[in-house]
Amino acid sequence: MEFRDLKSQYNKYKIEIDSAIQEVINNANFIGGKEVNTLERRLAEYVDVKHCITCANGTEAMTLLMMAWDIKEGDAVFVPDFTFFSTGEIVSFRGATPIFVDVDKDTFNIDTVKLEKSINKVINEGKLTPKVIIPVDLFGLPADHIQVEKIANKYNLKVLEDAAQGFGGSINGRKACSFGNAATTSFFPAKPLGCYGDGGAIFTDNDELANLLNSLKVHGKGENKYDNVRIGVNSRLDTIQATILNVKLTAFIEHELDDVNRICILYTKNLKGIVETPVIPEGYVSSFAQYTIKLKSKEGRDALQAKLKENGIPSMVYYVKPMHEQGAFAEYNHDDSDFEVTNELCDTALSLPMHPYMNSRDVNFICKIVLKSNY
Incomplete structure (x- = not known):
């Protein structure tokens, strides 16, 4: 996959x-x-x-x-x-x-x-x-x-x-x-x-x-x-x-944007209430560069990622380290308490496979692993 x-x-x-x-x-x-x-x-x-x-x-x-x-x-x-x-x-x-x-806790x-x-x-x-x-x-x-x-x-x-x-x-x-x-x-x-x-x-x-x-x-x-x-x-x-x-722009306009939003609906239908799913405010449309869920803890996030990998499912952590902790910005003084949401997201966010060419079988298989894992 x-x-x-x-x-x-x-x-x-x-x-x-x-x-x-x-x-x-x-x-x-x-x-x-x-x-x-x-x-x-x-x-x-x-x-x-x-x-x-x-x-x-x-x-x-x-x-x-x-x-x-x-x-x-x-x-x-x-x-x-x-x-x-x-x-x-x-x-x-x-x-x-x-x-x-x-950042905002709902939209990131x-x-x-x-x-x-x-x-x-x-x-x-x-x-x-x-x-x-x-x-x-x-x-x-x-x-x-x-x-x-x-x-x-x-x-x-x-x-x-x-x-x-x-x-x-x-x-x-x-x-x-x-x-x-x-x-x-x-x-x-x-x-x-x-x-x-x-x-x-x-x-x-x-x-x-x-x-x-x-x-x-x-x-x-x-x-x-x-x-x-x-x-x-x-x-x-x-x-x-x-x-x-x-x-590729022609393909994007003709069907790809609609297709990723179709995949989003299927993901969210299966996962809502199990993990925190993406929040799309009223009037907004996302192009879903990533479909990112949020777990309850870093341990749960890392365990789920490992379980997905065992089943041949790739996933990504965006982002492991917040901007204010990057070594290149070490000269600036930051109060870690100013970045509570970001710090939490770096520990709990996980992006699942997302692209216009996914089918419902793939999405259902991914969701099945997430549901069984119960992290």
């Missing part, structure tokens, strides 16, 4: 994917070209924003925004404590300070009450200047972007929606990657929309920001790549990955 079954997806779309890759090879147009332009246009239309700027990966996408917004030493950027390392890493990479915020996304308290604490201390909030759409579920936007407006902060796991999710019909001043996503293979390597994208309605990002991602180019008007980076999505994504 696969945790995220890319093989079944490829077999279903093998003819289309192979043909698309072969066309790029035949044309020998490996950087840029119509495939990248087509992908950017289609992604922008799907999300319903004016601009999509593709780049090398999701981390680079966020880094490019930090560069464009001139985030630097002395700035504070607010990041959820329960997320992947890169969301905080890109802040420190620019010399700024990541301020970690505990940034706790907006604690977020506002953290902003006021930084303001009152007077050592750093609050600049940006980075809410993460964790496991495919959009963060509470409506409340985050209200807080950002109140304190004159920018918002970067980290939708690396959230592409395809929505709030009242509004798509993930359309919130904040700009949004980013990742095309890492295991993501809801993934390529066969690394890739990422930035979404924005701001024309000036889009122009700046298109310059920064290609060595700070001006009129052309040999006219360098600023210091930039080399962060382009290659054409083969773009053409693969064009095939």
Whole structure:
């Protein structure tokens, strides 16, 4: 059994994917070209924003925004404590300070009450200047972007929606990657929309920001790549990955998003009341990068994972260590009591196999093992 079954997806779309890759090879147009332009246009239309700027990966996408917004030493950027390392890493990479915020116990996304308290604490201390909030759409579920936007407006902060796991999710019909001043996503293979390597994208309605990002991602180019008007980076999505994504985007729109939500319903029907199952607030749609349950204890979580493994069922722990305990952030002083929910999740959360190509037989087998284990 696969945790995220890319093989079944490829077999279903093998003819289309192979043909698309072969066309790029035949044309020998490996950087840029119509495939990248087509992908950017289609992604922008799907999300319903004016601009999509593709780049090398999701981390680079966020880094490019930090560069464009001139985030630097002395700035504070607010990041959820329960997320992947890169969301905080890109802040420190620019010399700024990541301020970690505990998450909501139901959605696992940034706790907006604690977020506002953290902003006021930084303001009152007077050592750093609050600049940006980075809410993460964790496991495919959009963060509470409506409340985050209200807080950002109140304190004159920018918002970067980290939708690396959230592409395809929505709030009242509004798509993930359309919130904040700009949004980013990742095309890492295991993501809801993934390529066969690394890739990422930035979404924005701001024309000036889009122009700046298109310059920064290609060595700070001006009129052309040999006219360098600023210091930039080399962060382009290659054409083969773009053409693969064009095939997979069609599949995602036509059935994959619906299919993972069908699998979610089946999981939750079997497991509700036995373990804590994902909470999807009213009006929200998750793209289910992961289906994550919560056990009562670390011992129970680890025992269940071992039992699943015995039965050939892969599972994953996201995340073993909270952001505030990462060695790379050891210079910052943190009060562990500020992160009660995150600390609990790191000990009790477990992600089960989840992808559009699962069948009910697989789901029922997984649930049977969970039910029998009674952890």
